[in-house]
Amino acid sequence: MEELIQLKEIKKYFPWKKYKYVKAVDGVSLSINKRDIFGLVGESGSGKTTLGRMMIHLIDSTSGSIFYKGKDITKIKKLEKNLRRNMQIVFQDPYSSLHPRKKIKDIIGSGLRTHNLVRSEGELVTKIEQFLNLVGMGEEHLYRYPHELSGGQRQRIAIARALILNPEFVVLDEPTSSLDVSVQAEILNLLKKLREEFDLTYVFITHDLYLARIITEKIAIMYLGKIMEYGDTESIFKNPLHPYTEALFSVIPKLDPQKRTKKIILKGEIPSPFDPPLGCRFHTRCMKKIGEICEKVSPPLKEVEEKHFVSCHLYD
Amino acid sequence: MAEEILLEIKDLRVNFYTYRGVVKALNGVNLKIYEGEFFGLVGETGCGKSVTASAVLNLVQNPGKIEEGEILFKQKNLLKMSEKEIREKIRGKEITMIMQYPIAALNPVINNGDQIAEALIANKNMNESEARKRTIELLKEVNIPQPEKIARQFPHQLSGGMAQRVMIAMMLSTEPSLLIADEPTTALDVSIQAQVLSLLKDLISKHRATVLLITHDLSVVAETCSRVGVMYAGDMVEIGTVDQIINNPQHPYTKGLIKAIPSDRSKELVEIRGSVPDLVNPPSGCRFHPRCDYTKPICKKEKPQVLQVEKEHVTACFLYEESRNKKSKEEYAGEYKGGANGRTDSA
Ligand SMILES: Nc1ncnc2c1ncn2[C@@H]1O[C@H](COP(=O)(O)OP(=O)(O)OP(=O)(O)O)[C@@H](O)[C@H]1O
Ligand SMILES: Nc1ncnc2c1ncn2[C@@H]1O[C@H](COP(=O)(O)OP(=O)(O)OP(=O)(O)O)[C@@H](O)[C@H]1O
Ligand SMILES: [Mg+2]
Ligand SMILES: [Mg+2]
Numbered sequence: 001m002e003e004l005i006q007l008k009e010i011k012k013y014f015p016w017k018k019y020k021y022v023k024a025v026d027g028v029s030l031s032i033n034k035r036d037i038f039g040l041v042g043e044s045g046s047g048k049t050t051l052g053r054m055m056i057h058l059i060d061s062t063s064g065s066i067f068y069k070g071k072d073i074t075k076i077k078k079l080e081k082n083l084r085r086n087m088q089i090v091f092q093d094p095y096s097s098l099h100p101r102k103k104i105k106d107i108i109g110s111g112l113r114t115h116n117l118v119r120s121e122g123e124l125v126t127k128i129e130q131f132l133n134l135v136g137m138g139e140e141h142l143y144r145y146p147h148e149l150s151g152g153q154r155q156r157i158a159i160a161r162a163l164i165l166n167p168e169f170v171v172l173d174e175p176t177s178s179l180d181v182s183v184q185a186e187i188l189n190l191l192k193k194l195r196e197e198f199d200l201t202y203v204f205i206t207h208d209l210y211l212a213r214i215i216t217e218k219i220a221i222m223y224l225g226k227i228m229e230y231g232d233t234e235s236i237f238k239n240p241l242h243p244y245t246e247a248l249f250s251v252i253p254k255l256d257p258q259k260r261t262k263k264i265i266l267k268g269e270i271p272s273p274f275d276p277p278l279g280c281r282f283h284t285r286c287m288k289k290i291g292e293i294c295e296k297v298s299p300p301l302k303e304v305e306e307k308h309f310v311s312c313h314l315y316d
Numbered sequence: 317m318a319e320e321i322l323l324e325i326k327d328l329r330v331n332f333y334t335y336r337g338v339v340k341a342l343n344g345v346n347l348k349i350y351e352g353e354f355f356g357l358v359g360e361t362g363c364g365k366s367v368t369a370s371a372v373l374n375l376v377q378n379p380g381k382i383e384e385g386e387i388l389f390k391q392k393n394l395l396k397m398s399e400k401e402i403r404e405k406i407r408g409k410e411i412t413m414i415m416q417y418p419i420a421a422l423n424p425v426i427n428n429g430d431q432i433a434e435a436l437i438a439n440k441n442m443n444e445s446e447a448r449k450r451t452i453e454l455l456k457e458v459n460i461p462q463p464e465k466i467a468r469q470f471p472h473q474l475s476g477g478m479a480q481r482v483m484i485a486m487m488l489s490t491e492p493s494l495l496i497a498d499e500p501t502t503a504l505d506v507s508i509q510a511q512v513l514s515l516l517k518d519l520i521s522k523h524r525a526t527v528l529l530i531t532h533d534l535s536v537v538a539e540t541c542s543r544v545g546v547m548y549a550g551d552m553v554e555i556g557t558v559d560q561i562i563n564n565p566q567h568p569y570t571k572g573l574i575k576a577i578p579s580d581r582s583k584e585l586v587e588i589r590g591s592v593p594d595l596v597n598p599p600s601g602c603r604f605h606p607r608c609d610y611t612k613p614i615c616k617k618e619k620p621q622v623l624q625v626e627k628e629h630v631t632a633c634f635l636y637e638e639s640r641n642k643k644s645k646e647e648y649a650g651e652y653k654g655g656a657n658g659r660t661d662s663a
Contacts, residue, residue: 043505150591180360180592181532185576185585207505210578214585251510253535254580255562260539265514266507268461269475 004169004201005055006031010064010074012050022273024050026225027064029301032218034168037195037202039216039233041209043270046222048205049092052171055203056087068169085115088162092174094154098146105142108132108161115165131160135190152183156190163194173205188215209252213237221245224273224281227301231308241310243288280313288314321388322494322526323349323372328385330367330376337596341367341380343550343603346622349494354520354527356537356558358573359547362592365530368547369496372528373411374402389494409439412492416499418483422471429455429467432486439490454485458515477508481515488519495520498530513540535579538562543628546570549593549603551619556629566631568608602634610635 010028013021025047032038040048053059055066057079065072068087073079079087091097098107108128111117118124129139135156146154155175162170172191176184192215195202206212212219213233220230221242229242240246247264254260266285271277277284283294293313301309302316325347332339342364349355357365370376372387374394387394389411394402415421422431432454433447442450455463458481471479480500487495497516501509517540520527529541537544538558545555546569554567565571575586590607593599599606605615612634620632623640 043507152591181573182360182576182588183591184578185587186589188585189587208578209506210580210582214578214582248506251506252580253509253533253539255535255538255574256580257538259580263510263514265510269477269508270505 001033003031004034004036004069006067007051007055008065008067010051010054010066011062012047012054012059013062016274020274023225023276024273025054025061026276028220028222028225028227030220030227030230032201032203034201035195035199036218037204037216039212039219040203040205040222041207041212041219042222043207045224045270045273047225048207048222049173051222052089052173052203052205056089056169056171057084058089081115085111085165086167087169087171088165088167089171089173090155090158090162090175093178094151094158095146095178097158098154100146103143103145104132104149104157107146107157108164111161111165117165127164128160131164134163134194135160136186150183151179152187155179155187159187159190159194163198163200166198167200169201169203171203171205174207175204176211177206177208184211191215209248221248224270224276226281226298227309227311228282229308229310229312230301231305235305235308239305239308241304241308241315242282242312243286243314244282247287280311290314319350319352321348322351322390323347323528324386324388325368325372326386326388328368328371328387329383330364330371331381331383333379333381334596339595340598341550341595342371343598343619344385345547345550345552347545347552347555349526349528351493351526352524353543354517354529354541356541356544357528357530357547358532358534358537358544360532360573360592362549362595363547364550365532365547366498369413369498369528369530372496373407373413374399375407408435409490410492411494411496412487412490413496413498414480414483414487414500416502418479419471419474419476421483422479422486424471427468427470428474428482431471431482432467432489435486435489450489451485454489455482457488457519458482458485459511460485475508476504477512480504480512484512484516484519488523488525491523492525494526494528496528496530499532500529501536502531502533509536516540534562534573534577546573549598550595551603551632552622553604553633554629554631556625556631560626560629564625564629566625566629566636567604567633568610568635569604570631572607602632612638 008029010025012025013023016022028051042048054061057073061074066074105128109124112124118127132141137156176187204216216233219233219236220227223244228244240249247266250261250264264287268285271284279295279297280299283289290313299311299313301311304310304315325345328342328345330342332341345368359365371382376382429451432451436442436447436450451467452463455466460466460481501512531537541558543557544561546553548569554570565574572588576588588607601616601618602620605611614634620634622630622632623637624630
């Protein structure tokens with residue numbers, strides 16, 4: 001398996017007023033192989049979007065390294081065009097991510113023009129039509145505006161726009177969270193098909209654990225800017241090791257009564273990212289806290305089972 | 317113990333007169349809610365869940381109009397009451413509603429404590445000091461840490477989960493018989509959703525209230541409700557106990573929905589082809605027919621009748637009618653002839 005991207009101790013601190021920082025991502029290390037669908041899962045504010053955007057150099061990191069095919073992209077000011085084209089993103093909200101006054105043709109085609117990937121207008125249109133068809137839409141949409149499309153259709157346009165540049169790596173930031181479930185199923189199946197067709201590598205951001213289970217092969221569970229647990233999706237679902245993961249799994253509503261276990265209802269709310277708890281980020285809400293060590297020492301990510309990493313003192 | 321009907325909606329039709337045309341939002345909805353139950357209403361965006369709720373409170377917004385139907389609450393038709401009567405006796409008193417975005421529903425310039433206290437003074441004839449005392453008790457009851465401090469803060473200073481608790485405290489302050497919760501946890505994280513739902517369940521059983529829970533999340537319904545109604549494009553397509561709907565769904569839309577949602581059951585997601593229709597021009601006959609895998613000629617022509625599947629379980633689908641007719645005619649000789657609900661009243 002060939003590694004595509006590797007993160008080492010990556011951090012993002014957003015400055016906030018004087019002397020204050022939001023520690024949005026606070027020391028994340030992980031590696032993603034080519035053709036993986038890698039899930040970033042976590043509750044709101046855990047740093048998923050920030051991490052995803054750093055991976056494709058949409059925002060700078062505060063410290064740490066990101067190796068893309070062996071090259072540290074955090075050291076580069078501006079990505080060379082080729083690398084830029086290789087890394088694409090699909091945003092959460094199909095209603096605000098498409099320019100309202102541009103026609104679908106221009107929305108999908110603008111990247112092709114800036115990267116000089118087409119030689120003539122004719123070639124441009126042919127290519128756009130090809131990608132419209134690929135995402136299951138007809139040529140009749142070429143000259144329409146985003147407001148004339150449904151949410152699912154808009155998200156298809158956003159996907160076409162990302163894929164037409166023939167990228168290798170696509171960050172999908174909650175691509176279906178604003179869509180209806182029947183439409184969501186359609187978009188997910190489309191994304192899976194396109195991965196096969198173009199040998200893509202995805203980072204799939206979601207807060208829906210069952211959705212992550214269906215689409216991803218590996219997941220990282222994030223909490224307050226840190227990874228709590230990461231590894232093969234199935235292995236994490238079968239055997240969640242971190243108390244936070246365990247609690248999350250216990251409270252996701254389930255259809256089948258037999259699958260319900262005793263709910264572990266976490267106390268309180270997620271602490272503020274301005275001054276997150278010292279030691280383990282989760283200790284203020286943890287039901288398995290072992291003692292002072294949890295308050296003082298930040299647990300390192302440790303491989304507890306094969307390819308299954310956990311950051312928790314229970315496994316010291 | 318006989319179960320009393322608290323709310324009965326009969327053949328409710330609501331249209332919105334927009335510049336694009338008439339949105340036929342509710343196409344004859346029937347529903348009964350029994351005293352003390354947790355009833356779930358599910359369906360995708362735009363199927364009419366919120367409009368149903370607002371009709372119950374006589375709050376259908378302009379350009380909407382209730383065209384037809386009855387809404388019987390404790391046997392009285394709310395649609396025949398004057399706005400004054402509803403305001404004085406029903407809305408915010410007998411029936412209260414909590415919404416998806418509590419921060420927007422709370423008054424931004426009044427502190428959290430006073431919002432509740434004012435409701436108590438207005439509805440419960442309390443004086444100011446009684447109301448303040450009761451407010452703190454209520455905030456404690458919804459597990460708000462440091463209730464005195466939170467009472468002095470304003471809604472925008474609250475997190476989503478906290479704001480929802482304040483909202484619940486406020487709704488419970490008037491001891492309503494019916495609480496309508498429209499997507500109360502949709503904007504919340506799972507860990508907070510779990511807190512709020514478990515709180516809601518505890519409080520409801522303690523206060524003996526009845527809940528109409530509106531959500532698009534069938535798993536939430538499966539965990540919290542006793543019965544559930546599935547809506548599609550302004551029609552109630554199936555009603556049953558949670559077990560009947562989850563394990564023995566009859567309507568193709570219900571079946572499709574269960575397979576399309578990521579859940580503990582799904583290994584992959586099965587699409588429901590097509591999309592929800594524009595209700596300015598809803599499909600003829602059964603509104604689901606363009607997306608259905610089993611469409612027959614009659615589905616395009618006629619609106620399917622509501623048929624009883626078993627006790628408490630009804631569905632409106634020609635496919636079911638056909639398969640049932642095939643099975644045996646005599647078996648069902650004593651066919652249920654009531655409205656669209658899962659129970660026969662006087663059987
Ligand atoms: N540009 C910014 N300036 C300041 N703070 C920011 C900025 N972007 C994000 N944050 C903060 O960083 C933290 C992580 O945010 P991020 O958007 O990455 O979370 P997320 O996991 O994607 O959450 P969600 O599920 O809500 O999308 C949050 O506390 C957020 O408020
Ligand atoms: N003020 C309005 N003007 C015009 N049409 C409206 C109005 N309010 C609702 N509708 C229409 O009525 C139908 C039902 O809407 P409703 O809000 O009840 O859906 P819902 O099931 O609550 O959906 P959601 O899950 O998105 O909240 C939709 O087709 C909607 O477009
Ligand atoms: Mg995000
Ligand atoms: Mg609604």
